[in-house]
Amino acid sequence: MADPHAGAGAPSVFAVAFKDAAFAALVALGLAAPMLGLVTVQTQSGIELEQHWGKVAIAVAIVFAGRLLLNLTLWRPGRKKSLGYVPPKVEARLARFAKYLAPLAILGAVVMPMLPFTERYAIDLGILVLTYVMLGWGLNIVVGLAGLLDLGYVAFYAVGAYSYALLAQYFGLSFWVCLPLAGILAAFWGVILGFPVLRLRGDYLAIVTLAFGEIIRIVLLNWYWFTGGPNGISGIPRPSFFGLDFDRGDDGFAATFGLTYSPLHRIVFLYYLILALALLTNVVTIRLRRLPIGRAWEALREDEIACRSLGINTVNTKLTAFALGAMFAGFAGSFFATRQGFISPESFVFMESALILAIVVLGGMGSQFGVAVAAVVMIGGFELFREFSDYRMITFGLVMVLIMIWRPRGLVSTRSPSVFLKEKKAISGSLVQEGHG
């Protein structure tokens, strides 16, 4: 590293930066030339190559310019503080601010559909975002509190969705009967899948849960006569408002309350339903954290061996975390089924698990507020860039990597302890263990 205050003999900062940028550009050329420059296309006579050297030039130029700029500014030798550094005082103040921000955000979510300028699209988007907020909070119990890295969370979402769809299809049960049943079934599956993996830790646990998630999806895909296979299940009944359907009929919701029928009623109802479910998840999590079981989860995340020597039953502790997380995914799943009216294994691919995990991790594991913010930002961002659907996944992957480098502890990286001696102090996220179950 060149010292900027060194004498004339040392190479200048610019020369070093230029050399480094040139090297990066050379690597970029090697990476991009075959992948972007030579595109395989299927033609009448077989498969051929098309040349696109312009793209390669652009990619190399971007890498060179970007690297040079970074070398001269943020990565300049002698610069003390890195980009991700926020003074602890500021972080603590932000955390305190977040305390007031959370009720405000909830209030905003409650009044949003009533505002005069809110369109149907906004409410639809709100439903989508809240579904992911709920899933994020559910997974937060497993990953953030108990420290068990679950890459197959979407399996429980699928169990919930299929439970409702199949119960409605074969037994004609209504949404309100199936909602708790779906939660119970998902929790049951959480225990079944959780039981064998109790001994595993960290990365191994992640891969096995991923495998379980894929197994459930493949079974749903191939169990043709029961689940409809790749065609999925359609015509899933919509939820009713205390027995009143949202339709044009005389005993429908609109007619009973003397309103003119509007399809918007159901959308708004669904919005409040998922808002209530998400807030339920939040309240349950916050309350559980203070109970012995919640403290046991956090203790387990910090040190399993110490836990065991203190007499905590690690089997029960892990299983309850799995079961509760799965239960909330089951609720969210049956909501998803009733909202879409159609489900197929397409909706429960590994990407969804990765997305939910990304929300939890990028928001800051264990921080309820951070998870909600991350869900809003990510799902909202996904919707904003819907037109660039090809590029948004590339950006998504890149953002995951960059945020991990920038702030490995997520956006909200302070944690407030659930147990304290005299005063409650927020601590830095880097002081807590995670993922080493």
Added chain:
Amino acid sequence: MEYFLQQLINGVTLGSIYGLIAIGYTMVYGIIGMINFAHGDVFMVGSFMALIVFLALLALGVTFMPLALLIVLILAMALTSLYGWTVERIAYRPLRGSFRLAPLISAIGMSIFLQNMVQVAQGARVKPLPPVITGGYQFGAADGFVVNVSNVQVIIVVTTIALMVAFSLIVSKTPLGRAQRACEQDRKMAALLGVDVDRTISLTFVMGAALASVAGLMYLLYYGVIDFYIGFVAGVKAFTAAVLGGIGSLPGAMLGGLLIGLIETFWSAYFTVEYKDVAAFSILAIVLIFLPSGLLGRPEVEKV
């Protein structure tokens, strides 16, 4: 019996491909203790590199097959290694010393990035390659049942064995291999004794990527179709192979690859094709639960 033999041969071929990918997982896990989730996608990039280089050679007029394939092998290895090196440099090196989950999340991000980058750059449709190597041998044509061994299968198995021997020698005999084994045992101590740890880890990733690209080329030759999504399932299966053989052990990875290839082939042949992935994934779970250190691995001692 002939059917069994035929499946055995197919299984060994498939197992060789899995084994080559599994070595990348096992070496990286051995040295830095992380699951390189993007490794399956590096394999996918490798197969695309092989296809692109091969088509470029055809366009340039190189039609003598053995020469063309040799050039493809070398160039694909070099280009894919560059990808492996860059992935490590961008996504993993800045996270060394961070908390345990960070590299895994970063690797998932990298995997998503590579997959979608290839999809956008090369198109989402499958890329078929007409059979390049034709012909083969037939055995036991007596009662109508024939056991076929195609030249592609012979090439795959022979190349795999040759590469296995070469890489085992690198790890056991060269200074690089010694540095790798030192880093595997104790990274801090190795650094104190003058081993360039960053460089050793980079080279480990390069070696893993090179082998994955060979696997990619084999996959392309054997199946004749690739797309941007082949990395995910192949990656999980190769990881299963690495775990089955005992993660951190090179011969273990190869043995695990063979077993997974055989199990998958026989499952498809005698039970159902639809559930062949379920079979592989279940084995992963079963092995991790009942035999966490694998067949040839050292048991992990928990230090308090």
